[in-house]
Amino acid sequence: MKEIVVISGKGGTGKTSITASFAVLAGDDVVVADCDVDAADMHILLQPENIKSEDFYSGELAVIDEDACIQCGKCFDVCRFDAVEVINDVHTINELSCEGCGYCARVCPTEAITNEPLNVGKWHVANTRFNQPFVHAKLGIGADNSGKLVAQVKNIAKETANKNNKPYVLVDGSPGVGCPVVSSLSGAHFVVLVTEPSVSGLHDLKRVYELVKKFRIKAGCIINKADINKDIASEILEFLKEEDIVHLSNLPYDETFTKAMTDCKTIVEIDDSKIKEAISESWEKIKEILN
Amino acid sequence: MKIAIASGKGGTGKTTLSTNLASFMAEKRDVVLSDLDVEEPNSGLFLKSELFFAEDKFKMIPEWNNVDCTLCGKCQDVCNYHAIIQIVDTIMVFPELCHSCFACSELCPTNSLPMGQKKMGELQHFKTSTFDFIESKLLIGEEQAVPLIKQTLDYVDENFSTDVVKIYDSPPGTSCPVIEATKDADFIILITEPTPFGLNDVILAIDTMKELKKDFAIVINRYGIGNDDILKYCDENNIPIIGKIPNQRAIAELYSKGELLYDKIPEVKTELENIVSYLESHILK
Ligand code: SF4
Numbered sequence: 001m002k003e004i005v006v007i008s009g010k011g012g013t014g015k016t017s018i019t020a021s022f023a024v025l026a027g028d029d030v031v032v033a034d035c036d037v038d039a040a041d042m043h044i045l046l047q048p049e050n051i052k053s054e055d056f057y058s059g060e061l062a063v064i065d066e067d068a069c070i071q072c073g074k075c076f077d078v079c080r081f082d083a084v085e086v087i088n089d090v091h092t093i094n095e096l097s098c099e100g101c102g103y104c105a106r107v108c109p110t111e112a113i114t115n116e117p118l119n120v121g122k123w124h125v126a127n128t129r130f131n132q133p134f135v136h137a138k139l140g141i142g143a144d145n146s147g148k149l150v151a152q153v154k155n156i157a158k159e160t161a162n163k164n165n166k167p168y169v170l171v172d173g174s175p176g177v178g179c180p181v182v183s184s185l186s187g188a189h190f191v192v193l194v195t196e197p198s199v200s201g202l203h204d205l206k207r208v209y210e211l212v213k214k215f216r217i218k219a220g221c222i223i224n225k226a227d228i229n230k231d232i233a234s235e236i237l238e239f240l241k242e243e244d245i246v247h248l249s250n251l252p253y254d255e256t257f258t259k260a261m262t263d264c265k266t267i268v269e270i271d272d273s274k275i276k277e278a279i280s281e282s283w284e285k286i287k288e289i290l291n
Numbered sequence: 292m293k294i295a296i297a298s299g300k301g302g303t304g305k306t307t308l309s310t311n312l313a314s315f316m317a318e319k320r321d322v323v324l325s326d327l328d329v330e331e332p333n334s335g336l337f338l339k340s341e342l343f344f345a346e347d348k349f350k351m352i353p354e355w356n357n358v359d360c361t362l363c364g365k366c367q368d369v370c371n372y373h374a375i376i377q378i379v380d381t382i383m384v385f386p387e388l389c390h391s392c393f394a395c396s397e398l399c400p401t402n403s404l405p406m407g408q409k410k411m412g413e414l415q416h417f418k419t420s421t422f423d424f425i426e427s428k429l430l431i432g433e434e435q436a437v438p439l440i441k442q443t444l445d446y447v448d449e450n451f452s453t454d455v456v457k458i459y460d461s462p463p464g465t466s467c468p469v470i471e472a473t474k475d476a477d478f479i480i481l482i483t484e485p486t487p488f489g490l491n492d493v494i495l496a497i498d499t500m501k502e503l504k505k506d507f508a509i510v511i512n513r514y515g516i517g518n519d520d521i522l523k524y525c526d527e528n529n530i531p532i533i534g535k536i537p538n539q540r541a542i543a544e545l546y547s548k549g550e551l552l553y554d555k556i557p558e559v560k561t562e563l564e565n566i567v568s569y570l571e572s573h574i575l576k
Pocket residue numbers: 064068069070071072073074075076091107108109110111112113
C-alpha cells in the first residue's frame with residue numbers, strides 16, 4: 001500500500017479539486033482521506049455517505065470545582081497561558097486559552113481542579129459517490145491538536161486500505177508548515193505539490209518543500225494556472241530541476257476549473273477539457289514512480 | 292482600532308485584501324499591518340518596504356543540569372506532552388513537543404531544570420512610504436504557531452498607540468492559530484469566494500466568530516464566478532456584505548506579480564471605498 005499526499009503550502013491553488021480528480025481516476029484502487037481537518041472541502045465534490053462516526057478526544061482541559069475551591073490564587077499564579085481568570089474574586093478557566101498542561105491541578109491545595117479529556121472533533125468513515133472508502137474529520141471550533149486528528153484520519157485510512165487490499169491511500173493534506181501538515185506528511189511515499197506561478201505561490205512552494213525535504217519523501221509538482229505568469233512559471237521549473245522534483249504537469253488558467261466545482265463535480269468528469277488530460281497524465285506518472 | 296482579516300481556508304484573497312486595504316487606508320490614517328500567518332507569511336511580497344528592525348523570537352524550554360538531579364522522575368510525570376523523559380540516567384527534552392508550561396522546571400525538587408530560550412522564529416518590522424508593516428515567520432520544523440502569534444501581537448501593542456489602525460492578516464482555518472490572531476480584534480472581515488468551497492468554509496469561519504462573540508462582515512472575492520448561494524446565505528442570516536472584488540484575469544495577473552491592485556483597477560478602489568465607509572460608520576471614530 002502506497003500513500004500519496006497532496007499539499008500546497010497555501011490554499012486556493014486547486015489542491016482539493018486535483019486530489020478529488022485523482023480519486024476519481026483511481027477508481028476502486030484507492031482509500032481517500034481528507035486531512036484538511038480545519039476546512040475540509042473534499043466532501044463537496046465526492047458527496048460521501050457516512051457509515052461510521054466517532055468523537056475524537058485529545059489533550060485535556062482543566063475544570064475547577066467551585067465548591068472545593070478556596071480562591072487561593074495558586075492556579076492563577078502558575079498558569080503560563082492566561083487561562084485562569086478571576087471574575088468577582090472567583091477563579092474560572094477560559095476554555096479557549098487552556099492548553100491542558102495540568103500544572104494548575106498539581107498545585108491546587110484542595111484538589112479542586114480536574115483534567116477532563118477534551119473532545120476536539122469527530123471523524124467519519126464514509127463511501128464516496130464512486131463507492132470508495134473515504135475518511136474525513138471535522139475539528140471543533142478553536143480546537144488545538146489538529147495534528148493528532150490528522151494522524152487519526154490517516155491511521156483509519158491506512159487500516160481500511162490494508163483490510164480491503166487497496167493499493168493507494170490518497171490524502172488531501174493540510175495547509176501551512178505547522179503541526180497538521182507535519183502529521184499529513186509523516187509516513188507518506190509520495191508528495192504532490194500543487195502550486196501556481198505567482199510570487200506568493202513560489203514563496204510558499206519553497207517553504208513547504210523545506211519541510212518535505214526533512215521527511216526525505218519523493219515529490220512531484222503540478223503548476224496550476226501555468227499561463228498566468230510565464231516568468232514565474234519558468235522560475236518554478238528551474239526550482240523543480242534544482243531540487244530534483246518531478247514536474248507532473250501544467251494546467252492552464254481555465255474557468256472550467258471553478259465551473260466544475262460550482263456544479264460539485266471534479267474536473268475529470270467534464271469531457272474534452274485540457275485539464276482532464278493533464279491531470280490523467282499526472283496520475284499515470286505518479287503510479288509509474290510508485291510501482 | 293484592530294481589524295482582523297480572516298477566512299475559513301487559505302487562498303481566498305486574505306493577503307490581497309489586507310495589503311490593499313492597509314495601503315489605501317494609510318493615505319488618510321496611521322496604519323500598521325501585521326502578517327500573523329506565521330506559517331506562510333506573504334504580505335511582504337506585495338509591499339515595497341525597507342527593513343526597520345528585526346529580532347529573533349524565542350520560546351522557553353527546560354534545560355537539564357545534571358549536577359544536582361536525583362533522577363526522581365517527577366519532571367517526566369508532570370509533563371502532559373511527553374516532552375521530557377528519563378532515559379536510564381539522562382533527562383531528555385524534546386523542544387518541538389514542549390508547550391513551555393514551566394511545570395517541570397518549577398516542580399523539580401532540585402532546581403535542575405532552569406528554563407532557557409530556544410529560537411522559534413523571526414519578527415521583522417518594515418516601513419513602506421506610508422505605513423508600518425510587521426511580519427513574523429516560524430522556523431521550519433517548529434510546530435506551534437500560537438506562541439509566535441502572541442509575541443507578534445505584543446510587539447504591535449507595545450510599539451503602536453491605540454490611535455493607529457491595526458490590520459491583522461490572520462492565518463487560515465478555524466483552529467488555535469486563527470483564534471489567537473482574532474480574539475483581540477475589534478472587528479473581523481471574513482473574505483470568501485462565491486463557490487461551494489467558499490461557502491462551506493466561510494460558514495465555519497462565521498460559526499467561529501459567533502462563538503468568539505465578534506463583530507464581523509463579509510467581503511466576496513472573485514465576485515462573478517460560481518453562484519449566488521453566499522448572497523442568499525448572508526441575506527437570510529443578516530450578515531453584512533461590505534465589498535465585492537470582481538473576478539478578472541487582469542487581477543490574477545497583477546497578483547501573480549506581487550502588485551497592489553487598487554491603483555490600477557478602479558473597481559477594486561471603489562470596493563475599498565465601500566469597505567472603509569462601512570468601517571467608518573461602524574467602528575472607526
Ligand atoms: S488553586 Fe485550587 S483552590 Fe486555589 S484558586 Fe485555584 S482552584 Fe481554587
